[in-house]
Amino acid sequence: MALRPEVRGVEVDAQTRCIHYHSMLDIIAIKMACCNVYYACKDCHELLAGHVIEVWPSSERDAPAVLCGACGHEMTIREYMQSGHLCPRCGAGFNPGCRNHYHFYFASEDTLTSTGGS
Ligand SMILES: [Zn+2]
Numbered sequence: 211m212a213l214r215p216e217v218r219g220v221e222v223d224a225q226t227r228c229i230h231y232h233s234m235l236d237i238i239a240i241k242m243a244c245c246n247v248y249y250a251c252k253d254c255h256e257l258l259a260g261h262v263i264e265v266w267p268s269s270e271r272d273a274p275a276v277l278c279g280a281c282g283h284e285m286t287i288r289e290y291m292q293s294g295h296l297c298p299r300c301g302a303g304f305n306p307g308c309r310n311h312y313h314f315y316f317a318s319e320d321t322l323t324s325t326g327g328s
């Protein structure tokens with residue numbers, strides 16, 4: 211089996227489920243933009259990282275930042291969003307409900323223009 215990146219989290223299992231998200235389909239881990247470390251979920255990051263989460267800017271959609279916990283395949287954010295909730299390599303199903311959590315990890319095209327900031 212290929213070497214997988216380390217996935218941090220609370221009670222992470224072999225398919226990157228954690229204490230917060232542990233259904234059959236909760237098998238992806240996300241590399242955090244702030245520290246470049248894979249975490250099982252944002253709540254695990256909050257508990258363990260000791261710093262505030264940063265979302266991936268929408269210009270970084272081609273960054274490999276999503277890991278399939280079933281086979282260890284690394285996807286870019288774009289690949290993941292276009293995957294139809296199936297791993298492009300092993301066909302494992304991902305939780306479609308994660309779509310509702312995209313904004314915790316990935317800035318959407320609109321938030322970039324609306325938040326502005328500096
Ligand atoms: Zn971090």
Ligand SMILES: [Zn+2]
Nearest residue numbers: 228230251254
């Ligand atoms: Zn978690």
Ligand SMILES: [Zn+2]
Nearest residue numbers: 278281297300
């Ligand atoms: Zn897979």
